[in-house]
Amino acid sequence: MKILSRICSLLVLTGLFLSCGEEVNPNFQEEVAQPEFYHRSVKKLTDVIVHDIFSPPQAGRIYAYSSIAGYEAFAAGDPGLNTLAGQIPHLQPLPQPADVSGDVEIAYPIAAVAAQLKVGKSLIFSEEKIEAFEDEIFKEFAAIKVPAATLQASIDYGHAVADHVIKWYDGDTYKQSRTFPKYSISADPSKWQPTPPDYMDGIEPSWSKIRPFALDRSDQFKPLPPTKYSEEKGSDWWTEVEEVYNALKTEDDSEREERTAIAQFWDCNPYVSHHVGHVMFATKKITPGGHWINIAAIAARKAGADFKTTTHAYAMTSMAMHDGFISCWDEKYRSSLVRPETFINRHLDEDWRPLLQTPPFPEHTSGHSVVSRACAVVLTDIFGDDFAFTDDSEVEYDLPERSYNSFLEASEEAALSRLYGGIHYRPAIDYGVTQGEAVGKHLLSRVQPRANLTKKK
Known part of the structure; x- marks a missing residue:
């Protein structure tokens, strides 16, 4: 047996492909470093988020922690990437490869996929869907003829990183917030009321208490307040209401169609209910954060981004959206402003319905405006100011693709879409963009994943 062991070692050291009956691909490290493996893992998580119907803030949290886990597992083997531990003040140093694998070689792209999937699986309901995908993708890695010991060590390391992240996120107040009080409906006509067709309770009224990544506190970038409520025709408030009411009443057919x-392209409502007589059915779609995660994928593919840049882009985009939701929800439940649908039905037209179904939470500021801008700011930092792209995120939901000259241009359209959809007044959109810009820039000032870039002040 000792002789056989020495022969096996010699075969490996001399670079032959067969080691004790195991066929090994000498180029496996290059082949597993194809970023498409990671793109597919993130897309699988998106599909499960859609299936399980998570609210926009919840989805942002899932993307953030799973993307950080994938990033950290890959960064451990790439000197060009900085760990986020310490940059995110409450993230403690993560396990080191040697602590898990000993002397066995690790394929860090495999570790990244394993970490991202395990954390994602821990945060959704349909675990079996992620488990089936894990089986599929790990078999693909094995088919590349990664040495069995390396494949297992890589998965083990990814899972060790995931366990660290799971323990970390367990302290972000999410679990405690499940028992916090629901939104209390007020008799004040300026305050938010549940809207048709389901009259759902306000979603996540305590989201501002969730721990952010870069923000010092949830109200750090508190936006300007909404326009003073008024039922007087000709008031500033009334003018803003009429802008929403008349947004699709233009006589120009092409403008109305556009x-x-x-x-519709930027609707991104994860649960749209339809009532036909006594029958109710729902349409599931991606969340606003899911849309921007997909834009990150589109940009990375178009740029030919390597695994390093791909994990960097997903991590920064998801952290921006998570902090953006915290900042936005802090204002939503502070101002607790009535939605256009409620006011218009009471005072202008009782039969009016917005083009889009009104989401179940207060109006000011617009979540699309805040989150889209925050994500656009960090993607611009990674891929450039004039990065033109075609967004096909909604094609699987039977909507045509749209093209943009930059991420910021796309974020501006996403923000304005809420006026056209009949669910936001102008200030929520404009102030939301400003708010999101501040959130995104603050994240860039605090967190710098790339080791070859100077950290911004």
């Missing part, structure tokens, strides 16, 4: 297309 506004409708913009609103």
Whole structure:
């Protein structure tokens, strides 16, 4: 047996492909470093988020922690990437490869996929869907003829990183917030009321208490307040209401069609209910954060981004959206402003319905405006100011693709879509963009994944 062991070692050291009956691909490290493996893992998580119907803030949290886990597992083997531990003040140093694998070689792209999937699986309901995908993708890695010991060590390391992240996120107040009080409906006509057709309770009224990544506190970038409520015709408030009411009443057919297309493209409502007589059914779609995660994928593919840049892009985009939702929800439940649908039905037209179904939470500021801008700011930092792209995120939901000259241009259209959709007044959109810009830039000032870039002040 000792002689056989020495022969096996010699075969490996001399670079032959067969080691004790195991066929090994000498180029496996290059082949597993194809970023498409990671793109597919993130897309699988998106599909499960859609299936399980998570709210936009919840989905942002899932993307953030799973993307950080994938990034950290890959960064451990790439000197060009900085760990986020310490940059995110409450993230403690992560396990080191040697602590898990000993002297066995690790394929860090495999570790990244394993970490991202395990954390994602821990945060969704349909675990079996992720487990089936894990079986599939790990078999693909094995088919590349990664040495069995390396494949197992890589998965083990990814899982060790995931366990660290799971323990970390367990302290972000999410679990405690499940028992916090629901939104209390007020008799004040300026305050938010549940809207048709389901009259759902306000979603996540305590989301501002969730721990952010870069923000010092949830109200750090508190936006300007909404326009003073008024039922007097000719007031500033009334003018803003009429802008929403008349947004799709233009006599120019092409303009009306374009506004409708913009609103529908950026709808991103994870649960739209339909009532036909006594029958109710739902349409599931990606969340606003899911849309921007997909834009990150589109940009990375178009740029030919390597695994390093791909994990970097997903991590920064998801952290921006998570902090963006915390900042936005802090204002939503502070101002607790009535939605256009409620006011218009009471005072202008009782039969009016917005083009889009009104989401179940207060109006000011617009979540699309905040989150889209925050994500656009960090993607611009990674891929450039004039990065033109075609967004096909909604094609699987039977909507045509749209093209943009930059991420910021796309974020501006996403924000304006909420006016055309009939669910936001102008200030929520404009102030939301400003708010999101501040969140994104603050994240860039605090967190710098790339080791070859100077950290911004």
